[in-house]
Amino acid sequence: MAGTLAEKVWQAHVVRPGEGGAPDLLYIDLHLIHEVTSPQAFEGLRLAGRTVRRPDLTIATEDHNTPTLDIDLPIADATSRTQIETLRANAAEFGVRIHSLGDADQGIVHQVGPQLGLTMPGLTVVCGDSHTSTHGAFGALAFGIGTSEVEHVLATQTLPLAPFKTMAITVEGELPAGTTSKDIILAIIAKIGTGGGQGYVLEYRGDAIRALSMEARMTVCNMSIEAGARAGMIAPDETTFAYLQGRPHAPEGADWDAAVEYWRTLRSDDDATYDAEVVLRAADIEPYVTWGTNPGQGLPLSGRVPVPEEIADEGARTAAQRAIEYMGLTPGQPLREIPVDTVFIGSCTNGRIEDLRSVAKVVRGRRKADGVRVLVVPASARVRLQAEAEGLDRIFLDFGAEWRNAGCSMCLGMNPDQLAPGERAASTSNRNFEGRQGKGGRTHLVSPLVAAATAIRGTLSSLADLDLPAGTTVDGSPLTPLDPHVPVQV
């Protein structure tokens, strides 16, 4: 029978089919753990006298609470410190591998899995974090779970899961210069809404998706949850295999050959049917920015803050009014004229080496706008080390940015990296909810390129706003293609 990519991965993991409306019991190949959503799960195991069934399919790291400064000192916040120490104690007690603060493999859990080569096509991957959808970029079925489910996976290495629907999102053609995969996903969410993907696994397809690097694909899949989807997936291809080969946990020898042979079958059959289909033209995509308080409230940067009175739907109108008020904006205001206080470059959405390279290419040889705070937070310690090896840290420091240690940082402000009330940020992260980056903080979600241009000009900007000869970057190299694989020459 013809099947979609998601259905094929699902079918390969059914331990026991559900009977009489009960969900299928699915096997979980990889369980990622962090400090925030796991302590109550381990406590549950302890109370029930249970063990971790497969420590060898489990890995922990510290990311949400960790400071990005002075990481060699005791963590100042007592509750954060307790939570991290609890994770360390639980990992030791239950025999789970952990990469702690200061370790070269510490970092945001969704970067750690891929960079170690643990995330691969055809796996089921779960984590007590909604951005687990990131790993779908490899053709894995990956989704966020709650703490009760974390406990369930620890105890049984399985999850009972209700069936999902499938949605194909096809992005045809070629992305215009100055746009990135972040703009693709912001455009998709603006189109289908924050509930548009509810109950679905999204499969991203089309030329524009195929042309993306692995890291750019991760950005797209990362924000699937922002459209309400269970997961996002991209069929594996040569780009996927090239990224994986040689990584520490990638299969070797005969295992590699067997894996690749299987992975090549992980694509939706030509005659497979989806429950819903959405098509976007890449040529229509511009640099996107959110103006409101949910990720679906986004527009091309060339647009203006919506005028609520012009919105027909009552619910959307009320939501827009509330968002504009919270964000301190004026209806009809050009988005390009919005000044920011802070630029945050980082997170599991856009904190990887290619993101940092693309920012460095834009800001190199420049100074940030006066009064703007610029925070560059690599997704993992390995990303930081790589960036330093390429001299990117010098470029950021010369620009006037702060160069931090790895973690979730200002994406959700669980550590000291927060917005003050009323402070406005252009952020490469994934959520612009009220207070997400700090109580009363105001967030505009943007791509790394928009973040870089905004840091230079002080107002929301794209590369097109920089006073450069058309089609060039600050260092005079052609604007397109902006090849993120190529290190910046220092």
Place this chain on the structure above:
Amino acid sequence: MEKFTQHTGVGVPLRRSNVDTDQIIPAVFLKRVTRTGFEDALFSAWRNDPAFVLNQDAYRAGSVLVAGPDFGTGSSREHAVWALKDYGFRVVLSPRFADIFRGNAGKQGLLAATVSPEDVELIWKILETRPGTEVTVDLVARTATCEDVVVPIGVDDYTRWRLMEGFDDIGLTLQHADDITEFEARRESWRPTTLPARHLPPVPVEPARPVPLSLGTPRPR
């Protein structure tokens, strides 16, 4: 888990759509390592506003939350469910829930049931006109009743059964431990294991230091 068949309590009209999990419980409250004690964290930012619904005496003892569409979007934090339960909520009604939130609620005995947008509007009007009115949610009959209005509620069969029986998922799954073992024997050898650990050389990571307030001059190295 406590069995759930029927619940009657004060209805709280939350006239908002896209109530995300950062609103239900901000991240700063997620640092605790316990499963309880989150009642103060619920809607923490909104509760600073005296006009917020839960700050009005008639709704303070509410246990049935009636919200707009796309409730519980965003983060997977089960703390959102714990905070609602700790406050005293047993039921949330909304036209549409985020998947992870609904799943988390089901595991914790909080009923997250769908009601059509028109019916939510009907219930809102009653609760706003006569604050303190009770709502009865009957899982057996699959209905919500508010005064003379009786509306159907949506909840999937499996969740309903588990809630009514008070079953614990892990216990149910462990009845099939043999199936799991059998499945594990069939797994391909290319699938990764985290142990023994493999990684690149463990090089030292230099700690970043705070930048002096005189921003603008790059730090010497």
